[in-house]
Amino acid sequence: MQLDIPNLHYIKELSDGDAEFEAHLIAILQKEFPTEKEAYIESIEEKNYQISAAHVHKIKHKISILGLEKSYEFAILYEEELKSETPSKHEMFLKILQNIEEFLLTL
């Protein structure tokens, strides 16, 4: 899967020109995302896949906030895979997380 490019379309639409809200939401994403990523990786290392699925579920919302449609569809499938304890998409999901992390650093 080719990675899609993050964007702020949804945030801009929600803000309707409210710069304070945009800055506030981006700050939250920058704060929450690294913690969630770390928690996800830790759960994978511990092979605690139900917990991993819960982390993917939460991260999934951030993926959608940043307009990553393909990545979002991927995350839906991956979450289900984790729930059935047969994860095979971890490496690709890590790339998605990396993609988001790099984008957040540019804001």
Next chain:
Amino acid sequence: MKSIIVDDEAAARAITKQLCKKVEKIVIVEEFDNAIDAIKYLNNHTVDLIFLDIHMPTFSGFDFIQTLKNPPQIILTTSDKNFALDAFEYECVVDYLVKPITQERFAKAVARIKNTSTGTRTHAEEAISQGEETAAIGNDLYVNIDRRLVKINVPDIYVIEAKGDYIKIKAEDKNYVVHSTLKKIEEKLPSHLFLKVHRSYIINTTKIVDIEDNSVLIKQDVIPVSRANRKELMQRLNLL
């Protein structure tokens, strides 16, 4: 309306607050990142509306609802489409919003809220008095037939057909003919269950028996599907 937000994700709470800013009647009085703190708050405070996330660690949104003796109206917010049917098992659930929530979809949810804090008239009475022929509350749809408000259980509806200035609502136990339009009733129905498949038909997608090229079979009715609506219909289906 005094409202609270219960969601473990700060980004989701910020988004819900932003969406509420454009709705004058909703005032967010408190927000919680877990259900337990929200329950403690509700032991000493009354609210009219709760925006509630389903997926929360330890105590889920559904667990939370079950602890409430007299639950206020609740709008569920979730990243998971799979709980829609479970959600509407609860009478207090007004709507079910799948994240990311758009302003347009949020406005539809808000339109379904009963105005509990400002008077004794029900949402249905209010809507009908304002000349609307239909009003939706939770699982119920009220239609105006001969100046009577007749309640229809929304999940029982399987097809709605436009017939000139009227619509024919076909439900499990009975059919209803109402002076209204497909467009008006479409706005009152939960979009995760209902889909307009033709300029004259709205169907309940959970009631589909089978699909051919340009039609669907619902109960014993063959309903035409226009080319423009076919793509969305196919996207809704759980195809193997």
